[in-house]
Amino acid sequence: MNSESYAYIGRKQPQIDGLAKATGEAKFTTDLVLPRMLIGKLLGSPYPHARVRNVDASRALALKGVKAVVTGKDVPGKKYGVFVSRMDETGLTVKARFVGDPVAAVAAVDEETAMEALGLISVDYEILPAVFDPEEAMKEGAPVIHDEYERNIVADTHYDFGDVEAGFRECDHIREDNFFSQTVSHATLEPRGVLADCDVAGKLTLWTSTQAPFQVRRDIIRALDIPASKLRVIKAHVGGGFGGKADTYPMQVAATLLAMKTGRPLKIIATREEEINVRxxxxxxxxxxxxxxxxxxxxxxxxxxxxxxxxxxxxxxxxxxxxxxxxxxxxxxxxxxxxxxxxxxxxxxxxxxxxxxxxxxxxxxxxxxxxxxxxxxxxxxxxxxxxxxxxxxxxxxxxxxxxxxxxxxxxxxxxxxxxxxxxxxxxxxxxxxxxxxxxxxxxxISGHTASGTNIHVHEDGGVTVITGSADIGQGSNSVMAQFVAEELGIPLSDISVIAADTETTPIDNGTFSSRVTFYGGNATLLAAREVKQMMAGIAATLLKSNAEDIVFRDKLVFVRDDPSRSIPFGKLAKATEGMGHGRLIIGQGQWAPTNTQFxxxxxxxxxxxxxxxxxxxxxxxxxxxxxxxxxxxxxxxxxxxxxxxxxxxxxxxxxxxxxxxxxxxxxxxxxxxxxxxxxxxxxxxxxxxxxxxxxxxxxxxxxxxxxxxxxxxxxxxxxxxxxxxxxxxxxxxxxxxxxxxxxxxxxxxxxxxxxxxxxxxxx
Amino acid sequence: MKRRLELTVNDECLDVEIEPHRTLLEVLREELGFTGAKEGCGLGACGACTVLVDGAPVLSCLTLALEVQGKTVTTVEGLVKNGQPDPVQKAFVDHGAIQCGFCTPGSVMSAKALLEKNSNPSGQEIREALAGNLCRCTGYQKIIEAVGSLAKPR
Incomplete structure (x- = not known):
């Protein structure tokens, strides 16, 4: 089938949440407010390399409106990170490793009080020798930034395929050149942020600007030593990521800790300066x-x-x-x-x-x-x-x-x-x-990377797509809806998408490595086809045909060779629910490629x-x-x-x-x-x-x-x-x-x- | 000490007691609940906080709220009339001028101000009018197309 015969695939589709974004209705983390919400701020180290000997927060805590101060000593010190073999972050640190490395965080009734409190926290630092150039840092005797990594080498990766020396000997011309690619910022328009809430039973909910809510959950439960079932992470509307919001960041850990400590909702939004200083x-x-x-x-x-x-x-x-x-x-x-x-x-x-x-x-x-x-x-x-x-x-x-x-x-x-x-x-x-x-x-290159989608068909033919894939602005929710629209022959306006919530959507590693359409799309297709198969079977009975001959198109379900024998999609949904002892129209899909190896x-x-x-x-x-x-x-x-x-x-x-x-x-x-x-x-x-x-x-x-x-x-x-x-x-x-x-x-x-x-x- | 601010926001006369150092952006977002305008930088560099004051685009993060005493402010929420989005908002959606959407409220307001002043802007005029609205997602092409689609030849 070429794209000419598709109803939705290959056709221009405005984002399904485009109007919400154009009218200011879309809620980013910074727009979220809860009753009794506190504001949090992080205190960064003024030194590039320093051990925190002591933090005296008494003056900050005495300030009216300050509700809590937490430091590196308040986190259990269990390290987290993107790769199990390279876990080296704690959220708040007892050893600062760059200027701005967060050593403490404060919760206060408003931003001004929180800012004032930061200035009242006294930190006693033991200043350590620092190193800034990678070539210097890998020399013997250079200051060691993480004890476990000799000569500061965190990754060394080597390939040797074929016979390179023999290959060069066969060449008529060889060049050797040096290049340097500079460091740049993601510069997402949305600075990162998090809103944490802790209920009376100790259940925590985070709304945050992230590309990977499941990774955030994995890291925070580790950093704060809490059970996975006690933390729910929900991706809010995300104002761009480009990789910068793919891993957990310290303010997510700090906000969770402060919400636990105060028992009140707490929001931290990065200033642009703080934002650029993260990744x-x-x-x-x-x-x-x-x-x-x-x-x-x-x-x-x-x-x-x-x-x-x-x-x-x-x-x-x-x-x-x-x-x-x-x-x-x-x-x-x-x-x-x-x-x-x-x-x-x-x-x-x-x-x-x-x-x-x-x-x-x-x-x-x-x-x-x-x-x-x-x-x-x-x-x-x-x-x-x-x-x-x-x-x-x-x-x-x-x-x-x-x-x-x-x-x-x-x-x-x-x-x-x-x-x-x-x-x-x-x-x-x-x-x-x-x-x-x-x-x-x-x-x-390691771990699991499968994606999953669940689909529910409602009694009026409306469809809810529940996917782990995180839309960070690139429009994956719309693409997932397109796949479902094509399979079920219904317009995008009949489809809503719920995405990237660790409690309600299938697990997904996150939006990175250009995997979302490929993985999440395939998972969504499988879920849609499961729904379609169930409904086609019912349609075949009602229309006296075979399931293979049933076509879904333009909100109608009909017999391929005789479109006059048809039933509206919504009616079929209603009829399906009422079949036999009653049934739910639910499809599930999970997908990962099978032609890959670690x-x-x-x-x-x-x-x-x-x-x-x-x-x-x-x-x-x-x-x-x-x-x-x-x-x-x-x-x-x-x-x-x-x-x-x-x-x-x-x-x-x-x-x-x-x-x-x-x-x-x-x-x-x-x-x-x-x-x-x-x-x-x-x-x-x-x-x-x-x-x-x-x-x-x-x-x-x-x-x-x-x-x-x-x-x-x-x-x-x-x-x-x-x-x-x-x-x-x-x-x-x-x-x-x-x-x-x-x-x-x-x-x-x-x-x-x-x-x-x-x-x-x-x- | 708090001061009294009277202003019209999106056709509604409002008054609010505020600290005199509060910015228009803070008052719109935190006191009045208009969270459409965004803070992207707080320094007037990104344009995400753009709103209209008496029809002209201003950076609300650099504007003290008391400066708009008695004036008329329009935010992106105020462009929706009787439940219908403004043609600028609709054009942004239809042309794919929106990706993450964080810069969108500001870009929409700059575009609205341009079209109110100049109903038939050239491509270059559109680029200039939007030069203060940073966008990291779209590369601006579809924003320029969207605004261009509303140009009415005289």
Whole structure:
């Protein structure tokens, strides 16, 4: 069945909660209020590395309106974290590891009182030597940030597939280059927040801005040593995540503890300064060595990456795994070696961010491929086409591509922009550049990652979809509703979605690794089909036909060959309920791919994702050689995300990725002072793109339905961002002949490089 | 000491006793229950708190509530008339101009103010009018399309 014959799949669907968001009705955590609610605030350490000897909260507690103060000594000290093997956070700490690391929290009747109370808490610190640079931090004798981690190495990941040395020996040309990708903020418009409530029986409820309520529950019950059944975590409307809200954050622990202690509801909302200081993208220094034959065939590649973890682990081992893994996706590389290190430093924490570990090496490798293409006199698009992964490929690392339209994406995007002509244009400061990439649809490297959905059909034919998948703004609730609408032949307006509540919805790991449509979508399809099968059986009896011949469409249920024999969907629901002794129309679905393996502990071999997305991105830029300003004129994307479910959402992901990529390439950088303190924690000083900087994007859908994804869909949320940055870098080189290897590409760097180029050319 | 503030919010005359240092955003959200306007930064950098004061867009996080004494304030909730959303709100929904929705109330108000002043804005004029409303999700394209769809050629 192609998308032409679908009623809802592949059709533009506004978000089902769009009107609630447009009218101000949608409730984010900050909008929630409970009677007798207190306000909480966190006290951060002013030192990058210091042991808390004592906290004297007596003056704060004496202030009128202050209800409680808790410190690192009030948490049991059981560590939590994203990975069981890397648990290193306690919520409130007795040893501060970065400036701002929370050491205490206060509950008060209002924000002003809470702020005043923070100033009245005296903390006696034993200041410890600190280290801020990952290279320094991994030297023998450097200050140890977590006792269990020698030389501060929190993750070291190594791959060695094929025979890299032999591969390099076969090459006609080899390049070795160094790159640096800076650290940036997620800069979600919504600062994170939490509202905690403790009832008289001790049952706790949290409403919070999170991508992963089940992870929050797992971490908090551990941190505070309470039974899982005593804590309910509900995702409120979330104002963007991009990976930053994928793990538990200290204010969630602190709010829970303060609610327990005071017996009153308590809300903590981060200021922008606090928000930016929680998570960021890891900066990475990347050494890349790539060897090719004369015809451009890649024979071997080696990457060595050094990443800054900041003060805690967060997603470290997955990030470093991804950095290597995702290098294997877009191209056939017969011999591949990778050494990835992530190092603790006394700075704020790095973690997952859209593209998670893939962006930084993609920038390096795609930049270097253009350098190689120039060296061997080959068109960069042809070089990529020569090496592009193909459907059916299994990489040397075990990744298996059940669908792949990368070659088509290169061909169609280059054709669309008039690549050959534009590459030849000389004497202008305009240039065009290409980059390719691919991404997982949910990487599973440990634990369970299944998703689940339950569906209830009401007596009037209305449907409630209850899913563990967390909509954080990307529109997954709408996509789940689309799947159900298509299966049951009812409009989206008849469907409501309840999502991401640890007490009422199926368990789900959360929204990350581009897994939601792929996993949650398949689970939803299974649930819808269970409902459909039950109702089709009843319809067959009523319409004197066979269940296989029953069609659900346009709120009618009818016999395929004789649509006049029909019953409205609502009537069928009512009739089904009344059948026999009475029955409920409930469908359940749970899903995880069966074609994956955990990566081998030693070699890292294994297919970690059911399927993979592929994309080509072409940037056209104009460089002002007087000011060094780069203007992105257009971005054209050839994208294989399989079957498009909602073109509005898919285009939205593309536009949003491009904007974030422009920020990463040209504008954004978090800066740290000599004491490791974040120096620009505001949206005035950390500049993200505005409506003035973002060009129109052209999205060419080149995918075919994937055999595993729901209705053939694959991911698009993360994979597109990873190619924007290198496409811009390559376009700048094409425009003015300067290669910037350290991000962001500021006007100063462009001018300096132009100056050096001029001097080189005219000695 | 609390001061008395009289103002019109979304066609309703209201008076409220407030501390003089309270911002318009705080009073709207915490005293009057209009939580549509959001605080994204508290420094006037993001535009999520944009509301209209006598028809002009202002950053309510940087406006002291007492500055709007006797004035008319419109928040995103006030654009809904007789249960019907404003054409700007509907266009944002239909064009996919909303993802997470946190910046949406502010962006909608900036767009509304633009269209009231200029019924046929160009793409560039739309970009300029929305340049103070940061959005991290949409890349702005669909917001610009949504506003553009309401432009009425003279």
């Amino acid at each position: 960021r993208r890891a900066p990475m220094s990347i050494f890349t060595k790539t060897g090719v034959k004369k015809d451009g065939a890649i024979m071997a590649q080696y990457l060595k990456i050094l990443a800054d973890s900041g003060a805690y682990s967060s997603t470290s081992i997955l990030m470093m795994y991804n950095s290597g893994l995702t290098c294997m996706i877009p191209y056939r590389i017969p011999n591949f070696k990778y050494d990835g290190y992530q190092i603790y430093t006394n700075k704020m924490v790095t973690g997952a961010m859209r593209g998670h570990g893939a962006n930084q090496p993609r920038f390096a490798v795609e930049s270097q491929l253009d350098m190689i293409a120039e060296d061997i006199g080959m068109d960069p698009a042809d070089l990529r086409l020569r090496n592009a992964s193909q459907k059916g490929d299994t990489t040397v690392s075990g990744l298996h591509f059940v669908s792949c339209e990368l070659s088509r994406s290169i061909e169609e995007s280059t054709r669309n922009v008039g690549w050959k002509e534009k590459r030849r244009q000389k004497g202008t400061n305009r240039g065009i550049g290409i980059a390719c990439g691919g991404f997982v649809c949910g990487a599973r 990566p081998d502990k030693k070699t890292k071999w294994g297919n970690v994702s059911g399927s993979y997305s592929f994309a080509t991105q072409i940037a056209e830029v104009e460089v002002d050689t007087e000011t060094g300003q780069v203007k992105v004129i257009s971005i054209t994307i050839g994208d294989d995300c399989g079957q498009v479910i909602n073109p509005l959402s898919v285009q939205g992901q593309a536009d949003g990725s491009v904007a974030m990529g422009i920020g990463h390439a040209l504008l954004e950088q978090l800066l740290f002072g000599s004491n490791g303190q974040l120096m620009n924690p505001s949206l005035l000083d950390f500049k993200i793109p505005t409506a003035m900087e973002c060009p129109p994007t052209t999205l060419l859908e080149v995918g075919t339905p994937d055999p595993i994804g729901p209705y053939g869909a694959k991911e698009i949320g993360e994979g597109l961002l990873i190619t924007t940055v290198p496409a811009i870098c390559n376009a700048i080189y094409n425009a003015v002949g300067v290669r910037i290897t350290e991000l962001p590409i500021t006007p100063e760097k462009i001018l300096k490089a132009l100056d050096e180029k001029k001097r080189r050319e005219k000695p």
